[in-house]
Each structure stands twice: as structure tokens, then as C-alpha cells.
Amino acid sequence: MKDFAALFTRIDESTKTTVKTAALADYFQTATPEDRLWTIALFTGRRPKRTITATRLREWAAEVAGLPDWLFEESYSIVGDLAETIALVLPPATESENQTLTHWISFIKSLSVLEDDSRKAGILKAWDSLPSTERFLFTKLLTGGFRIGVSAKLITRALAQATGQEEATLTHKLMGNWTPDTTTWDALIEADDPTADLSRPYPFYLAYGLDGFDDLGPPADWSAERKWDGIRGQLIVRGGDHHLWSRGEDLMTDRFPELAQLQDYLPDGTVLDGEVLAFRDETPLSFNALQRRIGRKTVPKKVLTEAPVILMAYDLLEHLGNDIRDWPLHKRRETLAALVQDVPSAAPLRLSATVPFRTWDDLSAARDQSRDLNAEGLMLKRRDSPYLSGRKRGDWWKWKIDPLTIDAVMIYAQAGHGRRANLFTDYTFAVRNGNDLVPFTKAYSGLTDAEFREITTWVRKNTLQRFGPVRQVPPTHVFEIAFEGIQASPRHKSGVALRFPRMLRWRKDKPVDEANTLDDLKELLATFG
């Protein structure tokens, strides 16, 4: 594990991508193939299964460190990371072992069949034999999460450096539901054929937000579609079976069972890119309807009837078993249209229509209708563009509608976690109602680090009352809160719940009595809910 800890330290100590990439590339050339494979797995979200609960780890760490539970919890709330807290409070290791990363992962897996006492003995011994960085990483593996500032993009770049293969090829190879238990370094990275695994998706092509028409050239080069407000999905029909992948590389096949019938209508070797939408009477429902199905592993009948879904297809990536991503968009769409045409209209598949326009002004007018159509805006795609992988500038742009906004008063503040521990970054906001303030949302993002620091200093000096980690502050600061949607919610005091609320601006120019009211909020609900 020493070499893995050294890799982690090199990555963690640097803010420069080139340094991180070089560290990873070195590691991919020197570590054992098993460790390399596990490293790729960890950094792409494929962690070993949890074999021990966080509660047990906290208890044991507090016990070994001789701390009362509340003090451990207090420490955790400051550090913001359980594994780091444990590594910090434990006494220094008294022994030293150098085993491979793969060894420790096997050790963690082996815990699942043991009794609690033996698990505890094993983990305590491990803690006592690992120096601090290794102890932190080992505990991080135990707790499951492994986000340490390495993106999948960085991994592929480093692998490209280490193996001499193309980044795009590697990105494709790393997709899908492999784990280090189902494959090897040779099969995953060195073998030639990325389609060997029938469930493997293609990397999604992601668009940037549009920042003007000046560089786009003539409108005739472009094709526009609605930007649907659902879940991006890639439907794969291969070998008589089907798979549905989310953009976050989650397999969603079982969550949307109604899409299974599409494998009967689409030819084998078809891969579609589209949006999973709640849909009825040829009309997309609002995202709120779909929300009830997110996070469910199985779907009860009632929900299936109330929020039926379709795939609104907008691109074709594989046709009759051939990767056609380098065909121009218009040709892919023609082929896609023909495929959809052959599917009966009772089946849950639609072609996302193009939005006709001659001038950018036409397009702007079309964008203004988005909310009525339950769309998030428009997508603009160059007609002759290939299907690229990852977020790329130039050929695809998203042109979202402006968010809804409301001016609200900050009334509570709480310190953040991890990178934001020690900064007050999580706020509760209220709207006015007569002389009262009614809390209606929390928000965590949208301000600069400098603004967060300024507010943190202010909160420290202006705390009225503490409720555990939460500080009540005098209603002084007004923020413009942006959000994507609003719906009625009996669980909230204000009667509303917002979708993706964030701070758009700190309205230093606005006094509290000019903040919006509960009536304003209710009006937004009536209009957009």
C-alpha cells in the first residue's frame, strides 16, 4: 500500500493536472496489474462493497482514542470526512506492515463473513499497523466513498500516457459494469475489443452552455431540439438483451421496466441516446412526476400507472452492431427516425422532434415556450457533427431557460464538510410573511470562496443562538436564490419545495424589508408548480 499512498500524496499535494496525470501514469507503469486495476476501479466509482457500518467504525475509533462519542462526533463535524477523522484521532501506529492495495481490499471483503468481534480485532490491528496516510486510505476504503479529486478524465489521460492508447478508446473501455472481480488489467485495458462486453455503453457526449451566436456561423448549419427535463439515458439492445445507462454510469434497467419491450422492436445492435421522460397523452409530464421514480430499485404498479415513462430518443450511436458515432448528425438522425418509425406507437419510444428555425430570433422565440412544454430549454447541434465523448466545445450547445429566482433572507448558517469544513457554507433562507420570516429552502452553492469567507467571519461575530452545528443569525443579508422548479410540499412550513436551489447573487444592495414574501412564493407555485 506504500506505493498507493505515495500516489495519493502526490495527487493530493498538487493542484496541477499535469503533475497528477504524471503521478498516475508512473503508477500505472510500476504497480502490480491487480493494484492498477483496483486503482482504476476506485477512481471511477467502483469501490468494494461495504462490509462494516460507519457506526461501528466510529465506536471503535472513539474507544481506541479514548474519546467520548460526542467529542468524536464534534471532531467529525469539523473534519467533514469520517476516514480522515478516524486517522487523525487514533494514536500513532505501533507496528508496520507493507501489503499491497489488493491485499487490503481482499481483507476488507473477507470481513463480511466474520463475527463482529473478529471484525473489530482485524480492523484495530490494521489501524495499529498502518502509518497515517495509509491508515486514512485504508479507512476510506472501509467507509466506501473514494472521492479524492481524481476525475475519470484524468484517469484516462494517465492511462493513455502509460499505455500509448487513444484517450477516446480508453474512455470507452472503462465504461460499463465491470469490477476488478469480473475482469483483469489485460482484458480491460490491453485487449483490443471494447464491445466484448455486450452491456458496455459509449461515453456520453455532453454540451456546454451557449455563450452567444457570434461564433456559430450560419443558422442553416445547425439543428435544434428541445432540451427535455428528464434523465439522460443510453439504451443498449444487444445479444437479445437490453441495458439502460444513466449519464453517471448507473445501470437503470430495472427502474424503468416499461422500456424492456423496446428490445422486441429494435434490431439487435442498436444503441440510442435520449431522455427518459414521464410522459402521457403525447405530452411530457413535469420533472416532479419522474422524481417519484428516481432512487427506486423496484417500481410498484401504482407508480407505473401514475408516472409512465418513455425514451425520447435524439441520437443513434450504434446501428446493426456498427459504431456509427463518426457519422454526421443529420445522417444518424435520419437512420434513427427510420428506426422509430418501425416501432408501434404504443411502445414507449419517441423521436425528439427538431425545432424548425431560420434565424436566431426564431430560435429565441421557441426557447420562450420551453416552460409550457415542460422543457428546460433548447439543444443546438451542428448538423454535420460526429458524436464525441465527454464535454466538448464547438458542436453541441445547451441553451437553457433562465432559472426562477426569489430574494430571500438568510436566517441560519451551518459549516460545510470536507473542503468546506470551517467555513459557513450551508444556509437556510426565509421569505417575509407580515412580521415573520418563514424558512423555505436551504442552499449551499453559488458564492465565491471569498464571499463564503466574508460570511463566515460575519456569522462567527453575529451568532444569536446555537442549535448543535447550526447557528441562528440576525436577518440581515439578502440573497437572490435561483431554482429550476417549484412544487407544493406539505412537509415544509412554507408549503413549497424547490428543485436545485442555489445562491445566484448576494444582494448587498437590498435591505431585509425588500426581500420577497410568502405570497410571492405562492404566486410562483401557482404559475410554475
Add this chain to the structure above:
Amino acid sequence: MADVLSFTDRGIYCPAGDFYIDPWRPVDRALITHGHSDHARPNMGRYLATDGTAPVMRHRLGKIDLQTTAYGQVTQIGDAAVSFHPAGHVPGSAQIRVAVKGEVWVVSGDYKTVADGLSEPFEPVPCHAFITECTFGLPIFKWTPEDMLTAQINAWWAANAAAGRTSILGAYALGKAQRLLTTVNADIGPILTHGAIENTNEVLRAQGITLPETIPVTPQTTHKTHPGALVLATPSALGTTWTRKFGPSSTAFASGWMALRGVRRRRAADRGFVVSDHADWEGLNTAIKATGAIRIFATHGYTTSFQRWLSEQGYDAHIVSTDYHGETLDADEADA
């Protein structure tokens, strides 16, 4: 028995001697533990501080009415017997012992219990009541041993120098900067200093403290004039355009907060060295125990948790609110 000290909105007050300790609003008579700006403030009628703290106070506060005292020397003020004892925080820093009719209270100011090779080492002072800071009063704070720390900094500097990078290290102008100066290996390359740090260096040199040779940064100084240099800068100078003149560089912070990965990453410095002029968890607990005091007053830091912890250990522990801020990473306060 009456309380020797009381806590007012001007500062810590001694009725028996009619004086304040480290007050934050103007008062007639102020006893000062050390020269950091949240403890030694301007506009007091009269000051009393140690011989070692006096030069920095004069440098920072200008013309003041300042009486000085040696460590351990007793000064009678009204009914109070006052003496200053090393706090190990920065050169000249003191804990202030106040005895009234056999009742002894000690104000520790800021302190650390490990020797840094520069400040007079912390000395436990037996007392009935102990007023302590707890900037790092949580068990997550354990300082890197001095020799390991020195090795880390030297290795970082040497690697940068070999790769043609300037090493820029952020540290407080008073105390930490000089402490780092005395521990780094000056054979690696030239040591450049930011103006605020060099001013403090001069003050300390003038009072007889030996520091290695340093070169003040001037508008002409660049990485070409001084390749492979270590630049000591105030925390607020890091991340500004000032650092650009040193060409390719690696930046680092030296602070107790660097024990936390999240904080380290938020600073966007390349490295964080865990070094503080305050006591860590172990240090605070040891120091408090050594005083033999039963009554403990926690001033600045993680006061809520620390008070609860001390209460559970059997102390009569209280929180008092003050205007001290200990070790901070906020740019406007960090140059103390």
C-alpha cells in the same frame, strides 16, 4: 473567595489592581501577554509587558507608555501581585500570573508546550484558576514532531530548487516565520523575506535573537537573481500577483489548520505543513493538568466542546467570550 479576575467587554479585568490583561478597547492600564495584534492593541494609557515583547510592541504600536519586566519578577499593582512567565508562543510571550490574598489566577494568552528552539519554553505555573485559549481544542489536532517537520520542509525546498522552482512559504510575520527560519537548512539556497517579515526579523535581531541571513525582497528580486530560493511571505501575500515575480514556484502554508485535508485543499497551496504556535490537543490538556487548577476559563477556539470535555474530566470549566482570534487563515487577520 472573591474572583481575582473578571471578564468585561473591554477585556480581562483585575479589580484588586485596577488593570486589564490584553484588553481590546482603550483602558488606562494594560498588561500584555505578547505582541500579536489581537492581544497588543493601540490606544492604552499605560502598558506593561516582558522585556522580550517590548521591542515588537514599540515597532507595531509606535510611541507608547511602556514599562517592561523580566520573567518571574513580581510587580505589585494595588492589591495584586503580578508576574510574567514564559508561554512558549513567540519570543517574549508570557502567561500573566495574578495573586490576590493567596488566590492565584493565570492568564495564558496564547501558548504552546513544545519547544521551538526560539521562544522561551512554556513553564507550567501552579494556580487556582487558569484562563486558556483552545484554538486547537479538538483531538484531531496533533502536531508533527519538530524534526519530522524540518525534514519535510527541507525536502520540499530541496526538490523545488533542483527542479528550478522557487519555494514560497506562507507564515505569520511574528513568531512562526522566525521559527521556520531557524529550523530550515540554509545550505539549500538563499532565503528571501517579504517586507512585513523582514521588519519583524530586524526587531528580533536587534534584541539579540540569532536568525540566519535573510534577503529582503525588493522590486528587483526575481527567480533569476536568486535561483532556488525559499521565500518567506505573509499568508495574505500568497495567491496575489506579488508571487508571480518568482517564476515557476511551489507554494506552501505553515499552519496548524493544515492538519485538515479540507482546509489544505481550500487554500489551493501546493503543500501544507502542520506547524503552529498554539498548543495541540495533547498540549492543552497537559498544560491545564500541570497548573493544578480546578477552575478553567476557555477563551477563544473550540470553546463549547472544550468546556464540555474539561467538565467531564472533573474541572469547573467555563467559556468566556473575548475578541482574540488565535490562529486564523482569514487573510485580514492572518498576518498577526
